Amino acid sequence: MTQKISRRDMLKLAGLGATTAVLTGCGPASKYVKREPYFSMPEYTYNGESTFYATTCRECAAGCGTVIRTMQGRALKVEGNKNHPLNLGKTCARGQAALEGLYNPDRVTGPLKQGRGNKLSGSAVTWDNAIGTVAEALKNHKPDEIAFLMGLAPDHLFDLASELTGQLGAPAPIRFGALGMFESRATLSRAAEELFGQAAMPFFDLANADVVFSFGANFLETWLSPVAYTRGYSRMRKGKNRRRGYLVQFEARMSQTAAVADEWIPIKPGSEGLVAAAIGKLAAEARGASAGAFKNVDAAAAAKAAGVSLEKLEYLAGLLASAFNPLALAGGAALAQSNGLQTAKSVLALDALLGNIGQPGGVFLSPLAPGQEAYHRPASAQEMGEFVQKINSGAVKVLFIHGVNPAFELPKSFGFIEALKKVETVISFATFPDETALMADYIFPDHHGLESFGYQRVFTGAAESALSGAQPTVTPFHDTRATADVLLAAAAQAGQALPYADEYEFVKSKLRQFVPLSGGFFAAPEINTFMAYFQQYGGWWQTGNALVAPAAANAKLNLAEAEFEEGEFFLVPFVSPTLGEAGANKPWLQEAPDPTTTVMWNTWVEINPETAHELHLENDDIVRIVSAAGEVEAPVYLYPAIRPDTIAIPFGQGHTAYGRYAAGRGVNPADLFGPRVNEAGDLAFAGTKVRVEKAGKYRVLSRLESKIGVYGEGMGEGH
């Protein structure tokens, strides 16, 4: 596929790729397929025939490749891109519901002078005015008074903003996302740096492991790259040579991941690192090997601290010791502790002890995406805290916000909302009227992800080095404009023009470096053809395994006890597996039952039935959860699989804005988090302790399950 091909050949080619895209053209002149009436359809559409466009899912930052089925200019269905190395044609529930974002009735339909109101303002401006406003903001402020706050996706816009700030001499854009916060990505990459000498996102080769110990990593839900890890899990379960993989999950509350695990070990929050160390020591003893970093660990004390029996740990260590491809991974709430970095290191050291670093079924470092020089992690909570302080000091005069909703995602204790008031001009590029957007002076809405060009780097989950491509699958539904285009135009107006005509040209210019490279999924003689293939196949990736096998270094562990706030109960907040961080405005995600509780459309508080009995609480009683930082009220769900000293609340609901399906529904557990961080700078939200008070109110949770059939409610005694 290296010869030059014409547009018509291209269409034929598109037909060959069974599910991949027909692309719309090779230049900006035909960037979009218009919604056309039947009598003047584009030449390649036929009545009743679908056209498929490959693009990248933007419901989280993992960068799964999708193929969007469209017909007559409407996006109809999200399907996985079979060629894409990350998700191999699969999608998660959130990706499937992307269409409800695209056609959401509550999108920001055009540029607005928002004026920091409580509701979406009605005062529309023209795009010329909007660009003028951005240009003024760039021109009339000193570079260090300008700040960009961006989400975890899309990467191309982040790159563009980085170039722009570079040109202006302004501080580099800051990236933040609730998933990054809940996953403690800084901790994970820091642990990798300390152990392997390289700050990178570890890659856990689940597919080839046979015994997997997961310390709080909710890899089947929202963790890092859930579709890829679910595929890995599936392969692990099916096993090699019919040897079924065995999964043990250590966490205080049975998550969806723990629910499908073979064993769930409800250890005390904060003791994960200690337990990993003890298991490492016992496993080494069982193998008759040196315990290395764990030689000073007191397994009996660890068992006591974690609230499990020593026999259990010995049995588990035996499992690990006798496994061919043992694997331990850590994530989620386990790392969001004051000792989170030690926990991450302890678990990685366990892997090192088991000898699986760089081995099949073991730990690798995720390959960098094509063209990427170093792993770039999003801002940790500590960095966000510093940024908020900077805003609060009045040093930031103009703030551009894209793809992130810190007013909702960042704990209230960070004071972002108050700090925002000190900024002279806040310009939001939000597609949806979220909490942060409403607090802005202007909203200049970006296209929805399915209407946009761009790319996203696959940062983990795939063995290949991959850049996932995005292209518009439909003509923009509303009067929105690509933020990249707005920034480029405004920069030009402000006399700081970047050398790109528009977003498309920007993306193309970034791809130019790959044209001469070999080993890619496709090759093309020149950039236009390359760009066309990039759109057709939904990205560019190298076909070879690019996982990095690091040299295992012996870690120096300093296993400290986790520090907790004052309070009765441990709090385990978790990201709702169905809603994710930003799914609450999609009605079908609201109506997709939570995998563990089957609750829909609301927030619940999981309490062990024994504890609830002691507190005289029943299902659906509203309780007030009080922490040092704040309080929330939500109905109780008597959850049989949670430690009696722990309560759990899902994150994802509790919006005060964000459209009709999200606003006024449920509560946000982030309101309970204090600003404490761990050594790596990640929020130590799992160190929160709370008090539970009966609010004396009642609200029936919508559940898919039957309380009668599942819990025997109303069946009288003995059932």
Add this chain to the structure above:
Amino acid sequence: MTTIDLNLVGAKGALVEEAEGKWGMVIDQDICTGCQACVVACAMENNIAFVGEEDSGYGRSMHWIRIERFWEGEYPEVKMTHYQPMLCQQCGKAPCEPVCPAFATVHSQAEKVNLQVYNRCVGTRYCANNCPYQVRSFNWRDYNDDRLDEAIASLKNHFNPDVTVRRRGIMEKCTFCIQRIHKAQDKAKSEGRAVADGEFTTACAQACPADAIVFGRVDDPESLVSQLARQSHGVHHLEELGTLPRVTYLVGGQ
């Protein structure tokens, strides 16, 4: 195969009882992670209405596929049972078929699946009562009417034009994505060949990140779905009722 041909009395439908199916599905409960991707994919593909908090909490959700789970034991020895995606089992001898007074749920002789004829349904809900799997969902309200909910006007832009939008008062259920079956067959026919195994699949199987759902021809012993279904740990749900389900569940896995 016993066919009671009601064309004798001029009826268009027929009650068919057949041991051999055509399309079938295998669901591996051991690798199902309960992630709901199938549920949402199904909703997006088949224009299924969402019903809101109150109705969904009152047993009125319209899911064509739902993921069941139960609990075993008490804390700390508590265990969640395997996730069990439950959808229309496309019974060979479906209890829903004979009870419909209007022939709105009939057996397709060509595809050997259980059809719901939306525009023939008068809403007696007898079929749903008689379904041992409780997988039929009823349109209790006009959930898809944009005159009642203006939000639908925008959302229905993504409605699949191959699938009828249902109004109030009628029953619906999983169709094994019959629109995809037909599309694949039409394509194969126009190319003068048979539909290949794995050439297309249902929306749920397509989305499933764990590949726990496999769809295909059960009358072809070489197809993936047939091979999986033949495994010793494959079971049919409520087999004792003699409904001849076309969905095989793989349980255990050890």
Add this chain to the structure above:
Amino acid sequence: MSEKQQHDHEKHLREEHLMLDPLPRGQMNDMVMESMHTTSWKFWAVFFILSAFVAWGLFYSWGKMILEGLGIAGVNRPSYWGIFLVNTVFWIGISHAGTFISAILRVFKAEFRRPFTRAAELMTTFGLVQAGFSIFMHMGRVWLSYWLFPYPNQRELWPNFHSPLTWDLLAITTYLLSSTMYLFLPLIPDLAMARDKSTGWRKNFYKVLALGFRGTEGEWTHLRHAMNIFAWAIIPVMFSVHTIVSWDFAMATRPGWSSSIFGPYFVIGALHSGMGAVVLVLGVVRGTMKNMKYFIRPEHFDGIGKLMLMISMGWGYFFFNDYLVQWYGGDKWTKQLLHWHEAGPMGWMWFAMLIFNVVIPWAVLWNRKWRSTPWLVGTVGLLINFGMWFERYIIIPISLTINRAPFTWRLYKPGIEIPLSLGTLAFFILLYMAASRLIPLIPVWEVQEGQMAHEFKKFGRETVVTVSELE
């Protein structure tokens, strides 16, 4: 026995038995006409309240439900059927009393039936009207209900004759038509009587309805033949209707429903509620309408009371039988269901059903004196109707909660069913009230015929009552 004693004895018998207490024909006719024409303001007050109730509860609510969908009712998964079907079965049950009394008792020549056959037959017809309303309310798309009837059409689409619902619909339609005709036939001589005694619009009204009946020998012969044929023919229809209604449940693949005893169990249940309703109606008629104390006497309550006791025992037997067979079957779902009936949140209803259907009738109706007390028997009748409504409620929504998919088990909470149920009840009473003012509620000719057939005869010094066959 002295002359005096003898006289007293005869007097006592006359007081007790309508058949032995004849009045002149003209006077009796006038009494019936008077009862029809005497309408107090209370009647109209009740009439208008009920009309308003029917307008709101039945027609407005139903219209709203047709427009908005069944979502405003309480039906859900798994209780796809709710109070509408409960009411359908209930009203069909009520309707059984009419046929039972006028056909079976007529065939068996039970003489005490004579004054209240019409009251019972009216219940049949009006009850079936409510049953029809209820079953159509139940449908999701009622505007297409004609698809359920086998009418010839170009596309050759027929209803599914495998479906018990199709049988049900045919059975109910047959029953409605035949019971209406059976109501009408014995009405003809009375309509003729009313025609002869009326003026104005009523005269025209009765003239049309009486079909020119003059009372000739030939007309009587034809009428008798027709009634005889209908009386015999409608008995199997009556039994079959409720058996077929029971098949809606018994033919289904559900725990608690697929029971072979359901046919007779439903029939006896129908008679149970029907007799309870008849006795209640008779109590009300006797208490509120003029001249009715002459026609409806304690002896009738006594007679019906005995029947109620028998039927209650029969119902108890079939209930026990059904329970025993299901319990002994040992199916795990059925076991859960039986447990749910008794120990579930609606357990009170299960016990109330047994108390109202068995305990109270057995306690009260053994006693002849109590049995002859109209208000007491009427109250028992009312309670039996509650009990039987509960029975249907337990069989339908409560049993539907438990199926073979425990993940879906869910309790049913009625919504707009409540105004709609009250609306059908109000409509039933309204129709009855209208009928009581439009047609003779007492079959005068039947009473007169009976009185002619009864006489005192003296055998030696003993006076005995004899009955002769009039043909």
